[in-house]
Amino acid sequence: SQTIHQWPATLVQPVGSPLSLECTVEGTSNPNLYWYRQAAGRGLQLLFYSVGIGQISSEVPQNLSASRPQDRQFILSSKKLLLSDSGFYLCAWSLARGSTTSSKVYEQYFGPGTRLTVT
Amino acid sequence: EDQVTQSPEALRLQEGESSSLNCSYTVSGLRGLFWYRQDPGKGPEFLFTLYSAGEEKEKERLKATLTKKESFLHITAPKPEDSATYLCAVQVFGSARQLTFGSGTQLTVLP
Numbered sequence: 168s169q170t171i172h173q174w175p176a177t178l179v180q181p182v183g184s185p186l187s188l189e190c191t192v193e194g195t196s197n198p199n200l201y202w203y204r205q206a207a208g209r210g211l212q213l214l215f216y217s218v219g220i221g222q223i224s225s226e227v228p229q230n231l232s233a234s235r236p237q238d239r240q241f242i243l244s245s246k247k248l249l250l251s252d253s254g255f256y257l258c259a260w261s262l263a264r265g266s267t268t269s270s271k272v273y274e275q276y277f278g279p280g281t282r283l284t285v286t
Numbered sequence: 287e288d289q290v291t292q293s294p295e296a297l298r299l300q301e302g303e304s305s306s307l308n309c310s311y312t313v314s315g316l317r318g319l320f321w322y323r324q325d326p327g328k329g330p331e332f333l334f335t336l337y338s339a340g341e342e343k344e345k346e347r348l349k350a351t352l353t354k355k356e357s358f359l360h361i362t363a364p365k366p367e368d369s370a371t372y373l374c375a376v377q378v379f380g381s382a383r384q385l386t387f388g389s390g391t392q393l394t395v396l397p
Contacts, residue, residue: 173329199383210290210373210387211330218383226384257329261383272318272337273383277329 169194173258173278181286186231186245188281190258193239198260200241201275202233205255217241248285256281288313290376292388299395302363307391309374310356319357320385321350322373330373364395 170193180186192198199218203211213226215233223233230249234242241258259275289312299305311319318337322330334343336352343350347368349360359372371392375385 201383208389210389211375211385213384216383259329272335273377273385274318274320274332274335275385276332277322280327280329282327 169260169276171258171260171276171278173256173281175281176279177282177284179284179286180248182250183247186243186248186252186283188243188256188258188283190241190243190278191239192260195239195260195262197238198262199273200235201259201261202241202243203257203259203277205257205280207254211257215243250285253283253285256283288376288378288386290374290386290388292372292374292391294391295389296392297394299361299364299393301365301395301397304360304362304364306361307359307372307393308356309359309388311374311376313376313378313386315379317377317379319352320375320377321348321357321359322375324371324373324390326371333372361393364393366395366397369393369395 172191201216202214204214205211215223215225217223217235220235231245257280258278261273261275291310293308318335320335321333323333324330334350339354341352347362351358371390373390375387377385
C-alpha cells in the first residue's frame with residue numbers, strides 16, 4: 168500500500184529565515200505530487216504540483232518555491248519567510264485512473280501535514 | 287470561475303441524530319466530486335468519489351449522493367467518533383490535476 172510522509176510535523180521560524188519542508192511517497196511510482204496550504208477555517212489552496220522529476224507548476228505567485236529532485240520526493244522552500252506564510256502545509260499524491268485521457272480522475276491522498284508558525 | 291460552497295459551516299448533533307451536509311458547486315464541467323474527512327491537526331482522509339448525477343456511495347454511517355448542482359453527505363445515527371471537518375472538492379474537465387475545495391463543514395457529535 169502507498170504511504171506519504173511529511174516532516175517536520177511542526178515548525179516555528181522567525182520572519183526572514185529560510186524554509187524547507189519535505190514530502191516523500193512510498194509504494195508507488197511516477198505519482199503526481201501536490202503542495203497545498205490550509206489557512207484556519209478555510210479550504211485548501213493549491214500551491215504547486217508536479218507530474219515528474221524537475222517538472223513544477225505554480226498555481227499561486229508567492230514567496231515559496233517547490234522542487235522535485237527524485238520521483239517520490241517533493242520539497243517546499245522559501246528563502247525568506249513572511250508572517251503571511253504561516254499555515255498548515257499539506258502534501259498530496261495521485262495517480263491517473265481511466266482508460267482514456269478524457270476520463271482520467273485524479274483522486275488525491277494527503278500526508279499528515281506540517282504546521283508552520285512564522286514569528 | 288469554479289466555486290464550491292459547503293453548508294452549514296458548523297453542525298452539532300446528538301449521538302444518533304441523523305443529518306446531511308451540503309456541497310453545492312458551480313463549475314464549467316464536472317469530472318468528479320470528492321469527499322474528505324479531516325481530523326484536527328491532520329491531513330484530509332479520502333472518503334468518496336462521485337462521477338455523475340444520481341450516483342451514490344456508502345461507507346459505514348456515511349452516504350454521499352450527487353445531483354447536477356450539489357452533493358449531500360448523509361450521516362445516519364452518528365457517533366462521537368464521526369466528529370471531524372468534512373471537505374468536498376471538485377475536479378473539472380480541462381483541469382485534470384487541480385481540485386477546487388470548499389471551506390468544509392465542522393461536525394460535532396455529542397454523546
